[in-house]
Amino acid sequence: MGGKYAWLDCKFSFTTANPATECSGFLSLVPTERGKWKIWILRTILEQITGHGDVDSLVPCLQNGSTLSEGATLDAHETTNGSQNGLTNGHTGLDIGTAPNESSMYDTYVAIIGGGQSGLSTGGRLQALGVPYVILEQHSSVGDAWKTRYTSARLHTARKYSHLPFDRTFGPSYPEYLGKEDLAEGPRAWAAKYGIKIWLLTTVHSGYWDNQTQTYTLNIRRADIESQVTAKHVVMATGAGSQTPVMPVFPNRERYRGLVLHSAQYVSANYWKGKSGIVIGTANTGYDVASDMQEAGWSRIWFKGAELISNTSLFLTALYNEKTPTEVSDRIMFSNPVSIARLTSTEVFHTMARAQPERWDALERAGFKVNPYGDIQDAINIRLGGHYIDVGTSAKISKGLIMVKSDSPIASYTGDGLLFADGTEVKADVIVFATGFIGNLKQHVKQLFGDEVAERAGDCFGLNEGEILGAFKPTQQPGLWYIGGALGNQSQPVHLEDEG
Known part of the structure; x- marks a missing residue:
């Protein structure tokens, strides 16, 4: 590594008798001065519980993942088990095997709130293990969590880091840096291919936990019909760092005569060609928006931001490539403690x-x-952003095509733009805040289940003694789970991973 450090990774497997499990692990060995080997890291991974399915294997239910039945396609208003307008099998009731219109209550073992990449992945893993589940998704089509973003939205990491479980979701026909249409199409085809159970046009507006029965009740609205879902487990896959905008407040907002947007509201720079703009925030989205403005022919673009970590995604290609199976890459990448990943x-x-x-x-x-x-692990696991993986916009800044104001904090709005603490005024017709989103899913638990449940569940993301808080493991609240993060996190069997 870097021409300075080297170690030897040795993969091994083993079983246990009580309970009966199949496990694997890695020994990371380093040479000593005496010519012997020393164990640097020992990692163990619980692969399977014997006799309870294979978490890495799911048989497709459709050929080519393109049709639901002969001559029938998955359009924008269909779920992946042949339902339309968010309704299963055309009914306004519940799922396959239930009596539609006879009950407003549906019982399952696991309810997954959110049908984006992490929700789909969790549902697929549970299906592979034979665990009853349902995914509750507010959008009208699988993939809309990406498709509804701004026009130029794309990944800044290579497509090979973005697969869902069981196969290579994004094959060589996809571009190296996936755009939002790709990121909608891939999961949509994947969900159809594996028959993932997902209810579309479904919002969860409240819920409660019954400590006596150890059961959750979710009050939902599905295609304009109120009903309830009960479950022993709830997985919060509601979008860590991508749903609840962070919007800074500055004095004199009422004086400003231009347009103020958060990036969550931004669609395209083409609507305001010839205008001037300010982008506040210099992570991936801020770069995308500033680049949009420049390519759309805006007269002046200003970038307001602090320091960044700016690197390419090349470091991932050593692990995630066309030759190495994704499940192998995941085990190497995510079984390391964060402290080692930081080094x-x-x-x-x-x-x-x-x-x-x-x-x-x-x-x-x-x-x-x-x-x-800087420390990329801090950006990924604590701030959930604030860094930029360069796909070309840095060169536009270097060439002066995008101007920068980073030497003074914002003091207030003016009638025509922003006033900075050094007395400088920057005028703009449009101000876009690319200032990120709240990443702690605890807030979503609080909204649905109240303070007591949220406090027991605890925080999601951030670090405690070098390990990630909350996500991918049991919380102190029985049956409540957090999942989210980078796309690479979503292909791995996180509920079975253990760090030794």
């Missing part, structure tokens, strides 16, 4: 940064305060 990712990123000094110098000359030697 290895820092070495890789900083080696890359040292090889490109002019890249950072050019950004500094343009007025952008850049930090190529």
